[in-house]
Amino acid sequence: MAESRYTVHVNVAPAAYDVVIEPGLLRHLGGMFTKLTGSKKVGLVTDTNVARHHLAPALNSLNSEGIEVIPCVLPAGEEHKTLENVGKIYDKVLPAGIDRRTPLMALGGGVVGDMTGFAAATILRGVPFVQVPTTLLSSVDASVGGKTGIDHPVGKNLIGAFHQPMAVLIDPAVLLTLPERELISGLAECVKHDIIRDADHFAQLDTILTQALTRDLETLSALIAHNVTIKAKVVEADPFEKGERAHLNFGHTFGHAFEKVSEFGYSHGEGVGLGMVAASRLAEAMGLIDADSVQKIIGAIGAARLPVSGLKLDVQKCVAAMLYDKKVSGVKIRFVLPDRIGHVVIRDDVPPEAVAQAVASLRE
Numbered sequence: 001m002a003e004s005r006y007t008v009h010v011n012v013a014p015a016a017y018d019v020v021i022e023p024g025l026l027r028h029l030g031g032m033f034t035k036l037t038g039s040k041k042v043g044l045v046t047d048t049n050v051a052r053h054h055l056a057p058a059l060n061s062l063n064s065e066g067i068e069v070i071p072c073v074l075p076a077g078e079e080h081k082t083l084e085n086v087g088k089i090y091d092k093v094l095p096a097g098i099d100r101r102t103p104l105m106a107l108g109g110g111v112v113g114d115m116t117g118f119a120a121a122t123i124l125r126g127v128p129f130v131q132v133p134t135t136l137l138s139s140v141d142a143s144v145g146g147k148t149g150i151d152h153p154v155g156k157n158l159i160g161a162f163h164q165p166m167a168v169l170i171d172p173a174v175l176l177t178l179p180e181r182e183l184i185s186g187l188a189e190c191v192k193h194d195i196i197r198d199a200d201h202f203a204q205l206d207t208i209l210t211q212a213l214t215r216d217l218e219t220l221s222a223l224i225a226h227n228v229t230i231k232a233k234v235v236e237a238d239p240f241e242k243g244e245r246a247h248l249n250f251g252h253t254f255g256h257a258f259e260k261v262s263e264f265g266y267s268h269g270e271g272v273g274l275g276m277v278a279a280s281r282l283a284e285a286m287g288l289i290d291a292d293s294v295q296k297i298i299g300a301i302g303a304a305r306l307p308v309s310g311l312k313l314d315v316q317k318c319v320a321a322m323l324y325d326k327k328v329s330g331v332k333i334r335f336v337l338p339d340r341i342g343h344v345v346i347r348d349d350v351p352p353e354a355v356a357q358a359v360a361s362l363r364e
């Protein structure tokens, strides 16, 4: 399997670290952790679903290196990304005699990653953080950017901190147990990255997505490496979110509205899939992109088995959800729109009627 080992170097001030991607990595976790940190102790945070499939091999490997593991198994799901559960991490690791060099390791998807990262940012004002993402979404998205945090009843991700991991260790073989809907949700971000940055890779997407959906490990490894590279480049070029990092929001202004109005009936990836269709149609209506390219974009989203039509939500409610979001922050609504495959522009002069039309087009 050596041919499917990838290392992507991420260089985001104030940190630089490697994202290592290798099928079977989990069995060597202890050795890698030792080399990386030199620590003989780790707080290992995971959730009940991930624990069922992947905690034993991780523990075995860490134990075989003589590493003392403080385990913390949290309930699974976005509704548990709360201060209460971060408190459970504090309650497990603080009494276990940790010091400022004792790393916290997140073995899980974005929920576990965000909570563990937040705990690592705050325990003793910052302990090292090692991420072991177990979903495609967290592998290609949450692995770069250093964002950590939790939800509040008022909204998602409202409390948090920037805390860069010291390394991200990805074993694509863990994706063999990931529910299909979660895999597909992660593919939405992969399709997004190519639409905003890489026309050449986009041209091969049909084949790659078909292979990825069969969970071919070489395909998944290469796909993760490619997407981590794109996200790293975008974040490296705009570490303070002043400009082009907003490109990563392609499909998300619409997508968040669909998630919200459907009361999270649509997954994040499904919302973003539909959102990318709407944004592309909006770009076409504004004369930014040709119809043929829009058809290709919709084809790729469909090839990922994401929805591209059949929206059952009220159009005005969706538009209101987008506008309301922005009114609160006092900022004009900004759309990330493709002007060709592999390239996007930011526009804040989009007529609300055109937004409504783009949403309405999804109902057919």
Ligand SMILES: NC(=O)c1ccc[n+]([C@@H]2O[C@H](COP(=O)([O-])OP(=O)(O)OC[C@H]3O[C@@H](n4cnc5c(N)ncnc54)[C@H](O)[C@@H]3O)[C@@H](O)[C@H]2O)c1
Binding pocket: 047, 048, 049, 050, 053, 076, 077, 078, 081, 108, 109, 110, 111, 112, 114, 134, 135, 136, 137, 138, 141, 142, 143, 144, 145, 146, 147, 148, 157, 174, 175, 176, 177, 178, 179, 182, 185
């Ligand atoms: N920090 C960032 O930059 C960033 C970026 C993107 C998303 N996020 C956050 O990530 C979260 C979404 O992440 P997610 O989609 O990974 O969700 P998740 O962590 O909730 O995982 C999805 C589901 O899959 C289960 N699961 C995870 N790995 C598994 C595996 N290998 N086998 C079987 N089941 C498995 C989980 O228990 C959960 O039920 C959101 O809270 C979002 O805000 C953060």
Ligand SMILES: [Zn+2]
Binding pocket: 189, 252, 268, 272
């Ligand atoms: Zn997203």
